[in-house]
Amino acid sequence: MTLPGVEGGRLWRRLMEMAEIGATPGGGVDRQALSEEEWHAWRKLIDWAAESGVQPFIDDAGNLFLRLRGEAGGELAPILIGSHLDSQPRGGRFDGVYGVLAAVEVLETLSSQMPKRSRDVIAVAWMNEEGSRFAPGMMGSEAFVGARGLEEIRQVRDATGISVGAALDEQLAAFSDVPRIAPGFAVHAYVEPHIEQGPLLERERLTIGTVTGIQGKRTYRISVLGEQGHAGTQVMRERRDALAVFTRLASLLHEEIGGYDAEVKFTIGWILVEPNAPSVVPERVTFSIDLRHPCNRTLALLGARLVALMKDAASPCAVSVEPLVDAPSNVFDPALQQLIAASAARRGYPSTCLLSAAGHDARHLAKHCPAAMIFIPCRDGVSHAEHEWAEPEHVTAGANVLLDTVVALLTSPEVAGLSNVTANPRSLS
Amino acid sequence: MTLPGVEGGRLWRRLMEMAEIGATPGGGVDRQALSEEEWHAWRKLIDWAAESGVQPFIDDAGNLFLRLRGEAGGELAPILIGSHLDSQPRGGRFDGVYGVLAAVEVLETLSSQMPKRSRDVIAVAWMNEEGSRFAPGMMGSEAFVGARGLEEIRQVRDATGISVGAALDEQLAAFSDVPRIAPGFAVHAYVEPHIEQGPLLERERLTIGTVTGIQGKRTYRISVLGEQGHAGTQVMRERRDALAVFTRLASLLHEEIGGYDAEVKFTIGWILVEPNAPSVVPERVTFSIDLRHPCNRTLALLGARLVALMKDAASPCAVSVEPLVDAPSNVFDPALQQLIAASAARRGYPSTCLLSAAGHDARHLAKHCPAAMIFIPCRDGVSHAEHEWAEPEHVTAGANVLLDTVVALLTSPEVAGLSNVTANPRSLS
Numbered sequence: 001m002t003l004p005g006v007e008g009g010r011l012w013r014r015l016m017e018m019a020e021i022g023a024t025p026g027g028g029v030d031r032q033a034l035s036e037e038e039w040h041a042w043r044k045l046i047d048w049a050a051e052s053g054v055q056p057f058i059d060d061a062g063n064l065f066l067r068l069r070g071e072a073g074g075e076l077a078p079i080l081i082g083s084h085l086d087s088q089p090r091g092g093r094f095d096g097v098y099g100v101l102a103a104v105e106v107l108e109t110l111s112s113q114m115p116k117r118s119r120d121v122i123a124v125a126w127m128n129e130e131g132s133r134f135a136p137g138m139m140g141s142e143a144f145v146g147a148r149g150l151e152e153i154r155q156v157r158d159a160t161g162i163s164v165g166a167a168l169d170e171q172l173a174a175f176s177d178v179p180r181i182a183p184g185f186a187v188h189a190y191v192e193p194h195i196e197q198g199p200l201l202e203r204e205r206l207t208i209g210t211v212t213g214i215q216g217k218r219t220y221r222i223s224v225l226g227e228q229g230h231a232g233t234q235v236m237r238e239r240r241d242a243l244a245v246f247t248r249l250a251s252l253l254h255e256e257i258g259g260y261d262a263e264v265k266f267t268i269g270w271i272l273v274e275p276n277a278p279s280v281v282p283e284r285v286t287f288s289i290d291l292r293h294p295c296n297r298t299l300a301l302l303g304a305r306l307v308a309l310m311k312d313a314a315s316p317c318a319v320s321v322e323p324l325v326d327a328p329s330n331v332f333d334p335a336l337q338q339l340i341a342a343s344a345a346r347r348g349y350p351s352t353c354l355l356s357a358a359g360h361d362a363r364h365l366a367k368h369c370p371a372a373m374i375f376i377p378c379r380d381g382v383s384h385a386e387h388e389w390a391e392p393e394h395v396t397a398g399a400n401v402l403l404d405t406v407v408a409l410l411t412s413p414e415v416a417g418l419s420n421v422t423a424n425p426r427s428l429s
Numbered sequence: 430m431t432l433p434g435v436e437g438g439r440l441w442r443r444l445m446e447m448a449e450i451g452a453t454p455g456g457g458v459d460r461q462a463l464s465e466e467e468w469h470a471w472r473k474l475i476d477w478a479a480e481s482g483v484q485p486f487i488d489d490a491g492n493l494f495l496r497l498r499g500e501a502g503g504e505l506a507p508i509l510i511g512s513h514l515d516s517q518p519r520g521g522r523f524d525g526v527y528g529v530l531a532a533v534e535v536l537e538t539l540s541s542q543m544p545k546r547s548r549d550v551i552a553v554a555w556m557n558e559e560g561s562r563f564a565p566g567m568m569g570s571e572a573f574v575g576a577r578g579l580e581e582i583r584q585v586r587d588a589t590g591i592s593v594g595a596a597l598d599e600q601l602a603a604f605s606d607v608p609r610i611a612p613g614f615a616v617h618a619y620v621e622p623h624i625e626q627g628p629l630l631e632r633e634r635l636t637i638g639t640v641t642g643i644q645g646k647r648t649y650r651i652s653v654l655g656e657q658g659h660a661g662t663q664v665m666r667e668r669r670d671a672l673a674v675f676t677r678l679a680s681l682l683h684e685e686i687g688g689y690d691a692e693v694k695f696t697i698g699w700i701l702v703e704p705n706a707p708s709v710v711p712e713r714v715t716f717s718i719d720l721r722h723p724c725n726r727t728l729a730l731l732g733a734r735l736v737a738l739m740k741d742a743a744s745p746c747a748v749s750v751e752p753l754v755d756a757p758s759n760v761f762d763p764a765l766q767q768l769i770a771a772s773a774a775r776r777g778y779p780s781t782c783l784l785s786a787a788g789h790d791a792r793h794l795a796k797h798c799p800a801a802m803i804f805i806p807c808r809d810g811v812s813h814a815e816h817e818w819a820e821p822e823h824v825t826a827g828a829n830v831l832l833d834t835v836v837a838l839l840t841s842p843e844v845a846g847l848s849n850v851t852a853n854p855r856s857l858s
Contacts, residue, residue: 231696250676267660
């Protein structure tokens with residue numbers, strides 16, 4: 001069964017209307033997590049959904065859900081689709097919000113084109129995916145699947161000292177008219193549409209990417225400790241210059257780790273030098289490492305190697321390595337991937353399988369239920385930037401593939417091979 | 430003619446009393462240029478000098494002078510001795526203030542032990558030697574010798590936006606009871622006592638260093654421009670990572686320039702990374718280079734080489750090099766050096782000749798008149814730190830050598846070989 005499809009024009013108009021909330025002078029969007037801009041976006045989304053009888057509810061973690069009821073009521077676990085509404089401080093018009101609006105568009109299309117539906121279908125906007133105001137991101141999906149406690153998340157503060165807890169309470173209070181639940185319920189399958197944030201689909205002139213998984217990531221904070229000295233009087237052989245050692249280490253790491261193979265991504269993006277004065281030999285350099293690789297074995301190998309390289313080459317300074325994130329690469333549900341690829345083929349959208357280099361909420365949902373992602377191309381592979389752009393026909397195509405995937409899930413009592421990750425979670429009543 | 434000597438106990442007590450003005454919890458001093466603390470230090474100094482009939486005057490550049498009149502009045506150019514009262518934000522009890530208090534001690538000793546003196550002898554406290562509040566430093570001596578215009582200096586602002594001009598006008602207004610002149614007058618000779626700020630004298634168990642000159646210094650501001658990217662999605666071969674290029678360049682420079690010979694000093698002390706976020710490939714790295722060498726030819730050669738090395742190795746980024754300071758090494762007046770060394774020998778102080786690795790106001794005075802410096806040891810060679818320390822016997826010895834040098838200048842109508850740099854400057858009336 002294939003429905004005619006979504007209303008692409010309405011979806012595009014809504015994307016452009018959402019982009020007015022937090023619009024930046026450079027044509028992008030500043031709509032950070034738990035901000036007033038996000039409240040406005042919530043309200044707009046709830047109003048749009050209400051036009052098709054779709055009902056909102058929220059959870060204590062600040063996730064917004066829009067529920068299209070099926071005949072089985074709470075007896076069958078719902079299908080969950082969506083992404084996030086928050087943006088980077090100078091973000092674009094598509095990252096996150098596209099997945100949410102495509103999901104709502106699917107609900108409305110189902111409502112009008114498929115009156116008889118077994119399960120509930122729920123659109124979701126996860127809280128704080130970007131992690132730009134409150135770091136790290138993906139807080140809402142982590143809390144939903146129980147990967148991180150809500151109490152711990154609530155302690156995190158933004159640069160002005162406001163805690164997630166305080167901002168969240170304010171937002172939830174502003175939506176006291178909307179029913180509220182504790183985070184987490186059983187989910188039949190989760191599907192997230194998103195712009196690719198990479199150049200592959202555009203380069204190959206493809207419309208749809210079936211995402212096979214998310215590449216693994218390790219992050220570290222490293223500190224090189226030397227000794228402060230006078231740039232004019234301290235002779236070179238007596239120095240313990242933390243910056244000289246840092247640049248040697250970093251140069252070595254860029255070469256050995258960053259050049260390991262064509263798939264590795266190695267980034268030192270953040271540095272703190274102390275005391276950071278032109279005529280003072282630096283005492284301490286602290287820096288970040290962001291290491292990603294699709295293969296978990298390689299990621300572990302490179303992680304171990306970079307620590308060993310630094311320890312070996314840090315003399316005459318001392319080096320300390322603090323591992324922060326260790327997120328192995330994950331593989332999305334093969335049966336869901338199959339549904340996505342089949343939909344693209346049926347509608348004549350050129351497509352391919354590809355790995356997501358960036359992280360997404362689907363990474364956490366995959367611990368909870370069968371999960372998958374649908375990618376559409378973005379111009380020059382650019383995201384997290386004001387000139388981020390997606391073409392209207394790709395926007396429509398991605399929503400149609402999401403629609404078809406949901407329809408397939410609704411019509412097959414059991415999709416062959418659909419994994420069931422969830423260990424007995426609470427049902428949504 | 431050798432006078433009995435200074436009152437070492439009084440000089441030491443005054444050093445410790447001055448250290449109470451702007452005292453820091455860690456035992457050091459925070460008495461930055463044109464601060465209230467410096468005002469207090471000025472007032473105290475003027476009061477102490479007045480006890481021996483020494484009269485203050487100031488100039489428009491914020492230099493404070495204390496004048497012990499000689500018989501010739503304004504007919505013979507005065508002998509100028511001193512240093513500076515301002516400190517680093519976490520400075521010590523000796524850097525600068527020692528030279529000023531030793532000079533005042535010499536005036537008082539001359540006043541009591543040598544009633545007949547030909548020339549005026551003037552103690553000076555130069556404005557803003559350190560350059561920590563208003564950068565760069567040595568503003569008072571630069572204005573005095575005409576190396577830099579006062580109007581240009583007055584535009585410089587501190588981190589809070591206050592200009593040198595505004596701070597200076599306030600300080601000068603607070604001392605409206607003190608006579609004031611325009612900067613610059615003819616000087617017979619300038620001698621500056623100072624702690625070594627290096628380890629040589631202490632290591633060789635010497636009391637006095639006759640300073641032969643100040644090593645040359647070049648500073649640069651370098652900018653490496655690449656392209657911002659996503660740490661998770663941008664493949665390595667397509668990156669123009671400004672930090673990867675910076676670390677490669679810096680590592681190369683530390684090796685090639687910093688390892689050139691035993692005398693070079695090469696420091697990258699300051700870095701600015703943009704946007705400086707862990708998951709963003711850095712777009713731009715701006716950094717400082719501080720390069721010093723006693724030999725001007727070597728300094729010029731290394732300066733040219735470092736620029737060439739960077740241009741050659743910057744690919745795939747663009748590099749721009751902005752030279753800031755180009756101060757060649759200078760040689761102090763040989764006849765004055767002779768007088769200093771002879772005094773040390775006569776008083777039985779073990780001494781040596783040495784080059785100053787740090788910059789001093791004497792660098793600028795040497796363009797204006799015969800100039801020289803007297804060094805005394807400091808513990809572990811440490812300065813610009815709260816635990817900076819000099820021994821009382823060395824403090825006394827340095828002041829005695831300054832006394833003897835001034836006496837020699839007063840008693841010889843012409844010291845053999847004393848150079849006369851000044852091209853007809855205005856006489857002090």
